[in-house]
Amino acid sequence: MLRRFAIGEVFSEFYDTPTDEHRNKTLLLLKSGEQNKEIEGIKRALAKRQCLVKSLPPAKWYLANLPLTHNQFSAIHTINDPGWVSYSGGTHKLIDAANNLRDAPGKDKRVDAIMSTFKQGNVEMQGITLIGQSKEGPFTIVEGNARLVSVYLCCMYEHSSPIRQSNIEVVLGITAIRMSEREHR
Numbered sequence: 001m002l003r004r005f006a007i008g009e010v011f012s013e014f015y016d017t018p019t020d021e022h023r024n025k026t027l028l029l030l031k032s033g034e035q036n037k038e039i040e041g042i043k044r045a046l047a048k049r050q051c052l053v054k055s056l057p058p059a060k061w062y063l064a065n066l067p068l069t070h071n072q073f074s075a076i077h078t079i080n081d082p083g084w085v086s087y088s089g090g091t092h093k094l095i096d097a098a099n100n101l102r103d104a105p106g107k108d109k110r111v112d113a114i115m116s117t118f119k120q121g122n123v124e125m126q127g128i129t130l131i132g133q134s135k136e137g138p139f140t141i142v143e144g145n146a147r148l149v150s151v152y153l154c155c156m157y158e159h160s161s162p163i164r165q166s167n168i169e170v171v172l173g174i175t176a177i178r179m180s181e182r183e184h185r
Helices: 002-011 020-030 035-055 070-074 082-087 094-102 109-119 145-157
Strands: 060-067 129-132 139-143 167-174
Touching: 002 020, 002 035, 002 129, 002 139, 020 035, 070 094, 070 145, 082 094, 094 145, 109 145, 139 145
Parallel strands: 129 167
Antiparallel strands: 060 167, 129 139
């Protein structure tokens, strides 16, 4: 789970690195296939995200296929972050955040940039991480809020997805602890 989370983070525009060489080295470590190097890459990539990682409840982690359907997106909530709370109008629902951002172009430059690169087929999907109490949902996005909003807008709203599949692979954590929007930070 952490390796995939870290790979997603390395591709994020918010990954704070001193140089592109640092970013590339971190990615090489994460994709090396050698456990010690992957651990080093995880530490480099997630150094500034340790609060989020440590705040996650104990969970059993799976690779899962997220169907690209309206019903599935309806079961997804954004992380409890002031920006995402605002974008969703306080509902924490991914669909509400997506619709509000669609109606206010330029409000979140990151989503705009991801939408643009997504339409070209250049968005790294690895590392999108969801957590919930069951495999049926509802789920809270731990990592990948902007990417999932972009996927929703391109696939469900604009019908312009470069993704040929009917689902995307995500990391899914199942926990006995309720991940309500108010509890998750």
